[in-house]
Amino acid sequence: xxxxxxxxxxxxxxxxxxxxxxxxxxxxxxxxxxxxxxxxxxxxxxxxxxxxxxxxxxxxxxxxxxxxxxxxxxxxxxxxxxxxxxxxxxxxxxxxxxxxxxxxxxxxxxxxxxxxxxxxxxxxxxxxxxxxxxxxxxxxxxxxxxxxxxxxxxxxxxxxxxxxxxxxxxxxxxxxxxxxxxxxxxxxxxxxxxxxxxxxxxxxxxxxxxxxxxxxxxxxxxxxxxxxxxxxxxxxxxxxxxxxxxxxxxxxxxxxxxxxxxx
Numbered sequence: 001x002x003x004x005x006x007x008x009x010x011x012x013x014x015x016x017x018x019x020x021x022x023x024x025x026x027x028x029x030x031x032x033x034x035x036x037x038x039x040x041x042x043x044x045x046x047x048x049x050x051x052x053x054x055x056x057x058x059x060x061x062x063x064x065x066x067x068x069x070x071x072x073x074x075x076x077x078x079x080x081x082x083x084x085x086x087x088x089x090x091x092x093x094x095x096x097x098x099x100x101x102x103x104x105x106x107x108x109x110x111x112x113x114x115x116x117x118x119x120x121x122x123x124x125x126x127x128x129x130x131x132x133x134x135x136x137x138x139x140x141x142x143x144x145x146x147x148x149x150x151x152x153x154x155x156x157x158x159x160x161x162x163x164x165x166x167x168x169x170x171x172x173x174x175x176x177x178x179x180x181x182x183x184x185x186x187x188x189x190x191x192x193x194x195x196x197x198x199x200x201x202x203x204x205x206x207x208x209x210x211x212x213x214x215x216x217x218x219x220x221x222x223x224x225x226x227x228x229x230x231x232x233x234x235x236x237x238x239x240x241x242x243x244x245x246x247x248x249x250x251x252x253x254x255x256x257x258x259x260x261x262x263x
Contacts, residue, residue: 004204008040012208013215015040016053020216023057024223025230026238027175028157028182030054032246035253048200049208051190053216058183060220061175069176077136080180083160086143087150087185094151095192104254110149111250114158118244121165122237134167143181150185155246157182161239171227171235 015036023030031050038046062069075081097106142163150156160181164174193200230238 004041004208009208009211011040012037013212016212017215017219019053020057020219021223021226022242023054024061024220025226026223026235026242027061027178027227028161028239029242029246030057031155032242032249035249038253044197044200045204045208048190048193048205049212051186051193052209053212055183055186055190056213057216057220058179058186060217061224062179062183069180075180077139080177080184082136082139083143083146083177083181084184086140086145087147087156087181088188090144090147090149091151091156091185091188091192093144094148097148097151107250107254110158111247111254114162114243114247114250116247117162118240118247121240122244139163146181147185150189155250156185158243158246161243165236165239171230171232174235174239175227 016034019030019032019034022033031054034050034053037050040046041049070079142159146156146159149159157178160178161174164177169177227235
């Protein structure tokens with residue numbers, strides 16, 4: 001692969017292995033850690049690679065955790081279907097924002113919110129609980145928010161994870177919603193990218209996929225096995241920490257965009 005050194009490939013493998021373990025453990029956050037790859041690869045190559053590996057990561061997790069998933073006929077209204085419906089509407093809106101608005105500002109605001117929310121959730125007294133009323137409409141709006149945000153940040157799952165935390169869902173129920181949602185939106189994003197920019201999927205892309213998939217899949221299984229040993233409380237702690245990591249990643253990405261614009 002021209003322009004990609006063995007050292008770069010080695011660093012990519014380390015980053016993506018860590019991403020897979022953490023995503024297998026929590027059910028989301030692959031792109032939060034994997035975004036470090038964008039410091040080594042151009043976005044036109046790194047972003048579709050992350051989308052593809054994230055989708056593969058979710059497929060592997062879902063196969064291993066299929067006992068946690070509701071039957072497809074029960075996905076509406078209490079399963080992932082309302083979130084997916086909203087996400088399908090939100091992704092095109094997010095892509096429009098990406099083309100027309102200063103996304104660095106939006107990333108900074110959302111990243112700051114995630115950091116503050118994660119810190120509050122980890123440090124708040126156990127007796128402090130927020131009560132939220134759920135409905136298919138509220139779930140769809142949360143899913144649409146994730147789709148919009150995912151359209152310009154590549155982190156669509158964060159709003160759904162926050163909403164699940166506010167509802168205090170058990171870890172099995174939370175994963176049964178978050179993982180199909182992320183997988184569905186990643187497949188949609190890859191499909192739109194393939195239609196709009198088929199040249200993205202060139203020889204370098206396929207070579208990197210061939211190198212990294214054999215690393216990502218077993219590391220995902222390792223994360224899933226760690227997940228099975230977690231209590232609901234520890235699972236929430238892990239998800240809040242990953243939300244914080246996602247927020248920091250967005251802040252760094254926003255800062256890099258601003259510095260690049262002023263360079």
